[in-house]
Amino acid sequence: MHTVAVLSLKGGVGKTTVALGIASAALRRGTRTLVADLDPQGNATASLDPPYTEATLADVLETPHRAVLQRAIAPSVWSDEVDVLVGSDELELLNEPGPEGRRLENLSRALDELHQSPTRGRPYDLAVLDCPPSLGRLTRSALVAADSAILVTEPTMYAVSGAQRALEAIKQIREQQNPDLRAIGVLVNRLRVRSHEHQFRIAELRESFGSLVMPTAIPDRLAIQQAQGACSPIHEWNSPGAQEIALTFNMVLAKILRSDRAGRHRFRAEGESEAETTGPVERVRSTNP
Numbered sequence: 242m243h244t245v246a247v248l249s250l251k252g253g254v255g256k257t258t259v260a261l262g263i264a265s266a267a268l269r270r271g272t273r274t275l276v277a278d279l280d281p282q283g284n285a286t287a288s289l290d291p292p293y294t295e296a297t298l299a300d301v302l303e304t305p306h307r308a309v310l311q312r313a314i315a316p317s318v319w320s321d322e323v324d325v326l327v328g329s330d331e332l333e334l335l336n337e338p339g340p341e342g343r344r345l346e347n348l349s350r351a352l353d354e355l356h357q358s359p360t361r362g363r364p365y366d367l368a369v370l371d372c373p374p375s376l377g378r379l380t381r382s383a384l385v386a387a388d389s390a391i392l393v394t395e396p397t398m399y400a401v402s403g404a405q406r407a408l409e410a411i412k413q414i415r416e417q418q419n420p421d422l423r424a425i426g427v428l429v430n431r432l433r434v435r436s437h438e439h440q441f442r443i444a445e446l447r448e449s450f451g452s453l454v455m456p457t458a459i460p461d462r463l464a465i466q467q468a469q470g471a472c473s474p475i476h477e478w479n480s481p482g483a484q485e486i487a488l489t490f491n492m493v494l495a496k497i498l499r500s501d502r503a504g505r506h507r508f509r510a511e512g513e514s515e516a517e518t519t520g521p522v523e524r525v526r527s528t529n530p
Contacts, residue, residue: 242356244368245425245497246387249394250410251403252374255430256393257284258465260371262490263391263497264289265474267367268323269487270494275314275355275365277348278328279383280373281336286328290472291315297329302344302382305351311360318472324361328371336377345378345418349386367497376410384414384422389500391493392427396442396458400429401449408450425500428493429458457492460485 247260260276267274277298278285296312310326317323352368359365370383384390392407394400404427415422427450433439447454459465462482468475476487 242352242365242368243389243497243500244352244370244387246370246372246380246383246390248372248380248383248390248392248407249374249403250376250406251394251399254374254393254395254403255459255465256280256374257288257371258430258469259391259393259428259459259490259493260285260369261288261469262459262475262486263367263369263494264323265319265476265487266490266494267369268320268474269476269491271322272366272494273363274323275326275368276317276323277326277352277368277370277383279332279348279379280328280371281330281333281379282373283328283330284469285371286325288469288472289317289319289323289325291317291325291327294327297327297331299329299331299335301326301351302332302335302347302379305347305354307354307358307360310351310355314355314360316361319474321362324365332373332379336373336375336379345382345385348382352386376406380410381414384411385418387419387422389423389425389497391425391497393430394427394446395431396429396436396439396446398442400442401445404446404450408453423500424453425496426455427453428455431461432458433461455493455496457489459489462486 247256249256264274264276276285292315294313294315296309298313300309301313314324314326317325372380372383390411392404394404411424429443464478464480464482468478475483
């Protein structure tokens with residue numbers, strides 16, 4: 242099971258949109274997926290609309306045992322192939338900053354337990370960790386448990402500083418607790434291609450982070466909010482804008498899977514070149530808004 246953390250240290254940039262988009266692409270591919278909702282706002286849980294569970298991820302982080310996992314995981318309304326490790330507002334109580342010691346490893350222990358002995362059906366191929374927009378215990382726990390991390394940002398004046406802080410957090414966790422962790426890339430969300438401001442900010446990101454900035458971006462489309470509001474995977478939402486976004490998430494998932502095949506012990510330093518294409522940030526062409 243490959244575990245990817247989706248994070249941003251700034252709220253409102255569409256981090257949950259990316260986590261759900263990856264899960265939607267995985268569903269279309271036939272990749273059995275678990276979405277773990279670490280954000281106390283619970284937006285991923287709401288969009289996946291699982292049935293009521295007796296426990297939540299907050300209970301799992303306190304007691305990472307199989308019996309607790311069984312009570313905290315439920316099928317999503319999307320499909321039995323996408324399960325939810327259910328979030329709750331109680332997670333906010335566990336998001337204290339500062340040293341946490343061995344408690345940071347509880348999510349990793351839970352996922353290891355789940356990989357060795359699945360609670361529902363066949364084993365998961367992919368776990369997507371939707372992190373809160375802060376660097377407290379919850380995000381650090383996700384980075385300790387993850388094989389890879391995707392940073393989500395918008396093309397705004399704060400994008401570079403937010404991405405830099407997130408990359409520093411990844412580097413710190415890699416050095417201190419999880420040497421297998423690697424940054425897959427910086428993914429730009431809500432891109433308006435004709436906006437000179439957006440293109441300027443993307444150029445700033447690329448100047449600072451080079452090939453870590455993904456060569457495709459998620460366009461600003463109403464279809465995302467429509468699909469999430471209807472509790473539907475973006476790949477099943479019938480509109481030209483949704484199809485455009487779905488193709489972008491297919492590319493993101495492909496990069497995650499290539500990263501897994503490349504080996505979990507190869508972490509490339511920030512700014513070091515990769516074999517991926519590193520041309521201008523693009524979107525999939527569409528003739529519809």
